Amino acid sequence: MHPGKTTYKVGLKKIVKLFFYMCLFSFKTFGQSVGGTTSGAQTYCDTINSGFVSVSGYVGNVVGWQYSINGGTTWINNGNTFTSQSYFNLTKNTCYRVIIQNGSFPPDTSTITCITVYLPAVGGIINGGGSYCGGSGSGNLTLAGYTGNVLSWENSTNGGSTWTTISNTTTTLPYSNITQNTIYRAIVQNGAICMADTSAQAIFIINPLTVSGSLTATGSTTVCYSLNSNTLSISGKVGNVVNWISSIDNGLSWNTISSTSTTLITSGLMTTTWYGAIIKSANCNSDTTAYININVLAQNPVNAGQDIILSQGQTSVLNGTGTGIVVWTPSYGLDNPGILNPVASPSLSTHYTLTITDSNNCMNTDEVMVTVLPLEFNGMISNTFSPNGDGTNDYWYIENIKYYPENEVTIYNIYGNTVFTKKGYNNDWQGTYNGATLPDGTYFYVVKIDSTGSIIKGSLDILGNK
Numbered sequence: 001m002h003p004g005k006t007t008y009k010v011g012l013k014k015i016v017k018l019f020f021y022m023c024l025f026s027f028k029t030f031g032q033s034v035g036g037t038t039s040g041a042q043t044y045c046d047t048i049n050s051g052f053v054s055v056s057g058y059v060g061n062v063v064g065w066q067y068s069i070n071g072g073t074t075w076i077n078n079g080n081t082f083t084s085q086s087y088f089n090l091t092k093n094t095c096y097r098v099i100i101q102n103g104s105f106p107p108d109t110s111t112i113t114c115i116t117v118y119l120p121a122v123g124g125i126i127n128g129g130g131s132y133c134g135g136s137g138s139g140n141l142t143l144a145g146y147t148g149n150v151l152s153w154e155n156s157t158n159g160g161s162t163w164t165t166i167s168n169t170t171t172t173l174p175y176s177n178i179t180q181n182t183i184y185r186a187i188v189q190n191g192a193i194c195m196a197d198t199s200a201q202a203i204f205i206i207n208p209l210t211v212s213g214s215l216t217a218t219g220s221t222t223v224c225y226s227l228n229s230n231t232l233s234i235s236g237k238v239g240n241v242v243n244w245i246s247s248i249d250n251g252l253s254w255n256t257i258s259s260t261s262t263t264l265i266t267s268g269l270m271t272t273t274w275y276g277a278i279i280k281s282a283n284c285n286s287d288t289t290a291y292i293n294i295n296v297l298a299q300n301p302v303n304a305g306q307d308i309i310l311s312q313g314q315t316s317v318l319n320g321t322g323t324g325i326v327v328w329t330p331s332y333g334l335d336n337p338g339i340l341n342p343v344a345s346p347s348l349s350t351h352y353t354l355t356i357t358d359s360n361n362c363m364n365t366d367e368v369m370v371t372v373l374p375l376e377f378n379g380m381i382s383n384t385f386s387p388n389g390d391g392t393n394d395y396w397y398i399e400n401i402k403y404y405p406e407n408e409v410t411i412y413n414i415y416g417n418t419v420f421t422k423k424g425y426n427n428d429w430q431g432t433y434n435g436a437t438l439p440d441g442t443y444f445y446v447v448k449i450d451s452t453g454s455i456i457k458g459s460l461d462i463l464g465n466k
Helices: 003-029
Strands: 037-039 042-044 050-056 061-068 084-088 094-101 113-117 125-127 130-133 139-144 149-156 164-166 172-175 182-189 196-198 202-207 214-217 229-235 240-247 255-257 263-267 273-280 292-296 308-311 325-329 350-357 363-373 408-412 418-423 441-448 455-462
Touching (some): 084 094
Parallel strands (some): 042 113
Antiparallel strands (some): 061 094, 139 172, 149 182, 273 292, 325 350, 408 441, 441 455
16 A cells, blocks of 8 residues: 555545534534523512513523513513613513524524513592482492502491491492491402502481471460560471571561570560571471460550659659559558559658559559659759869759759859859759850859749859869
């Protein structure tokens, strides 16, 4: 064998063997791309969240990660070429996948891993409820402004102390003629593992129908003229007193009495009067009680007669009129205070009151003044006064002058000139002459007491500046 030829054969075998291994290596290194499997799916009940999605079992290199927030309808590249993808505070359901490419082979997509995010449940509000009279009638409650799904409804008839579950998972709850105070609410949950939330309450307030009740009087409903008092009371009512009303024309017209009390005091009535009260229960219609009639008896006429003026030692008969039991007060100076026409002989001026009680035990009174004049005038005559308008000692004063209406007074100055004169003087002079204030100084008076000619003279001082 030729040595050179042998060498050639040996080299050829080595070359074939080398090619075989190179092909085998190329097949393993540059095989078809395999996207692999992603992992790390999570479910959260809040937007506070974080974590990683990783890929495994892939063949090739990470070209990039993609995410979708619409369930895989569209995908968005985020430029991440690592084998894991982080997330932080997602607010929506988000799915991830990764693109793998091995050499020049076509790229492959991994499996999809989704992060499920449930927003916190929001119970929302309920449209409906309110205040009703007697019953609510039929209607629907509607849930609005909620986040999640309705698990059930609940109601309470004891102010929320206990609740009864209503198997209704819709956002509308029908009701029919609620007749007692009732509270409704809905239970909402967003995601099976998340906490539920309770809606705002819908409250039905059912007010009782108005009942006017009845009126009673603590005293008699037949009363004396003017001298009367009574207390009216309401019993058996349902609701509040809006006001009272009264009528003095048998109900043809009514006057409003601004009182919300359940009692009303009447007094001093001079004519027959009807009374009633208006009652109202919350938003229900008002109602009026049956009327109560306070019958006022006609006044028994009583007259004590005309005023009398006597001189000391004189007597006079009092001229009282009326029907019934007679009493004069005081009894001083009367021969018989139990008759209409007693003889009066008081030594002092006396104010007499005649009281007569009729057959209905009603009393009426009248008065008479018996003035007793002294035999001689002995009243004090002021010798000084100060007409300066201060309200004290502004008038010249003659005691008891009013009992001598026929008096005549004349004032002179030191020159003998008349500065004031008047018949029937009644303590009303303020030291003036023709409308002007007289100067301070001494003046002289002459007082004629009555027609008998009794005259009193003296001096007086005007001290207007004192």
